[in-house]
Amino acid sequence: ILAVESVTKHYRRGSERIVALTDLSFSIDAPEVVAIAGPSGSGKSTLLNLLARFDVPDSGEVRLDGQDLASISPAALDEFRNRKLGFVFQQFNLLPVLSALENVELALAPQALSRAQRRERAIAMLERVGMGYRLAHKPGELSGGQQQRVAIARALVGRPRFVIADEPTGNLDSKTAAEILQLISELNQTMQTTFVIATHDPRVMQLANSVIELADGQRIG
Amino acid sequence: ILAVESVTKHYRRGSERIVALTDLSFSIDAPEVVAIAGPSGSGKSTLLNLLARFDVPDSGEVRLDGQDLASISPAALDEFRNRKLGFVFQQFNLLPVLSALENVELALAPQALSRAQRRERAIAMLERVGMGYRLAHKPGELSGGQQQRVAIARALVGRPRFVIADEPTGNLDSKTAAEILQLISELNQTMQTTFVIATHDPRVMQLANSVIELADGQRIG
Ligand SMILES: Nc1ncnc2c1ncn2[C@@H]1O[C@H](COP(=O)(O)OP(=O)(O)OP(=O)(O)O)[C@@H](O)[C@H]1O
Ligand SMILES: Nc1ncnc2c1ncn2[C@@H]1O[C@H](COP(=O)(O)OP(=O)(O)OP(=O)(O)O)[C@@H](O)[C@H]1O
Numbered sequence: 527i528l529a530v531e532s533v534t535k536h537y538r539r540g541s542e543r544i545v546a547l548t549d550l551s552f553s554i555d556a557p558e559v560v561a562i563a564g565p566s567g568s569g570k571s572t573l574l575n576l577l578a579r580f581d582v583p584d585s586g587e588v589r590l591d592g593q594d595l596a597s598i599s600p601a602a603l604d605e606f607r608n609r610k611l612g613f614v615f616q617q618f619n620l621l622p623v624l625s626a627l628e629n630v631e632l633a634l635a636p637q638a639l640s641r642a643q644r645r646e647r648a649i650a651m652l653e654r655v656g657m658g659y660r661l662a663h664k665p666g667e668l669s670g671g672q673q674q675r676v677a678i679a680r681a682l683v684g685r686p687r688f689v690i691a692d693e694p695t696g697n698l699d700s701k702t703a704a705e706i707l708q709l710i711s712e713l714n715q716t717m718q719t720t721f722v723i724a725t726h727d728p729r730v731m732q733l734a735n736s737v738i739e740l741a742d743g744q745r746i747g
Numbered sequence: 748i749l750a751v752e753s754v755t756k757h758y759r760r761g762s763e764r765i766v767a768l769t770d771l772s773f774s775i776d777a778p779e780v781v782a783i784a785g786p787s788g789s790g791k792s793t794l795l796n797l798l799a800r801f802d803v804p805d806s807g808e809v810r811l812d813g814q815d816l817a818s819i820s821p822a823a824l825d826e827f828r829n830r831k832l833g834f835v836f837q838q839f840n841l842l843p844v845l846s847a848l849e850n851v852e853l854a855l856a857p858q859a860l861s862r863a864q865r866r867e868r869a870i871a872m873l874e875r876v877g878m879g880y881r882l883a884h885k886p887g888e889l890s891g892g893q894q895q896r897v898a899i900a901r902a903l904v905g906r907p908r909f910v911i912a913d914e915p916t917g918n919l920d921s922k923t924a925a926e927i928l929q930l931i932s933e934l935n936q937t938m939q940t941t942f943v944i945a946t947h948d949p950r951v952m953q954l955a956n957s958v959i960e961l962a963d964g965q966r967i968g
């Protein structure tokens with residue numbers, strides 16, 4: 527399903543070279559919930575960005591369903607990002623001029639759905655994350671944890687095969703986090719959705735089928 | 748030191764009226780570490796914004812050192828915000844065009860210090876939060892937890908009397924969070940700094956001298 531092979535990634539700042547990931551390898555062979563754990567700065571967000579092809583490794587391969595992401599056509603990459611992938615950003619990245627509902631509906635635009643169907647599904651997913659009472663609010667009119675939940679709803683609403691989530695419970699109290707984890711578990715079991723979740727949250731690691739541990743850009747577990 | 752009396756705050760959205768805080772009261776009588784706990788959306792950030800006077804209650808009073816914030820002079824309010832108060836924002840709010848070091852040095856601008864002294868103190872505080880190796884990086888070149896730590900350093904570097912922190916450990920792994928809590932405890936004990944920390948983190952609640960619990964904008968504990 528997903529294979530990362532000997533991936534290395536560095537950033538340049540002028541003459542400085544910062545190695546963010548070194549020779550990282552792992553594979554996911556079944557629709558699982560996989561946690562990526564590690565200290566702040568250990569490379570989790572960098573890894574997630576490579577999985578979604580928001581960025582490109584210096585060396586090594588990222589393969590989805592056996593196909594190297596470096597060699598799929600632009601059309602196939604669009605298809606992957608628009609339909610097969612949901613991404614929850616560490617800083618949410620909601621569109622500030624759209625309401626919560628509109629942000630989530632937008633994620634359904636690539637699908638062959640009527641306007642009424644998009645609205646209905648977006649409302650249902652927002653209710654699943656406890657945000658049914660703030661549909662018309664823009665992100666600036668929401669609390670931090672509310673924005674995070676709208677970002678989660680946006681990633682899940684299209685029922686993608688892969689969901690990549692960057693610290694999705696960081697701003698949530700334990701009851702709300704438990705509801706989100708329940709939702710993740712359910713989608714994984716009923717829809718065979720694969721989840722890759724960067725996290726510091728022990729409850730996420732507990733839910734996960736496997737935990738990949740990073741330290742200073744290297745896999746240590 | 749700090750008194751909140753019967754504070755009520757609502758937001759308007761068109762014809763909709765959202766009550767964020769209802770008749771909230773508490774007081775801090777000694778330089779303590781106070782945790783504000785409660786579910787996502789319960790009013791924590793709203794309360795913290797009122798304490799710093801970034802926003803104004805509809806009714807009720809916020810008093811610092813016995814003085815009603817509604818009636819202090821603009822000059823005294825500036826003095827309060829620039830010298831007596833440090834604020835850690837839930838979304839960090841670092842200046843994107845400045846480096847980590849420059850962001851922290853800027854917080855010392857109101858003080859009578861030489862350029863060399865500002866630099867020295869900023870470096871020392873960034874090292875205290877484990878960010879001594881990323882001084883020249885801009886926020887966009889830092890991980891989420893690294894940005895959060897720079898925001899914490901910025902709030903603390905001027906040794907303010909009051910520190911208001913909105914979920915300061917949300918993006919930190921347990922080891923890094925423990926270091927930050929150690930720093931908070933130390934400043935509280937050695938410099939008599941009062942901390943008001945909105946949090947979902949049980950470790951923060953454990954460290955706190957008292958915990959104020961919110962639910963739906965009301966104090967329940
Ligand atoms: N654009 C950039 N330029 C230079 N260095 C960068 C850049 N982006 C990230 N880094 C560095 O790469 C390393 C890995 O960052 P990454 O964001 O992947 O960490 P992380 O594990 O997600 O951390 P956190 O838990 O704090 O979110 C960090 O040390 C960071 O400073
Ligand atoms: N500008 C606004 N307009 C309308 N409603 C708002 C606005 N800002 C916040 N709210 C609402 O006020 C309530 C309290 O928000 P607040 O940000 O204080 O919550 P919080 O306790 O900090 O939550 P979290 O833990 O998720 O950060 C929320 O229900 C939120 O939707």
Ligand SMILES: [Mg+2]
Nearest residue numbers: 571616890891
């Ligand atoms: Mg990260």
Ligand SMILES: [Mg+2]
Nearest residue numbers: 669670792837
């Ligand atoms: Mg908040």
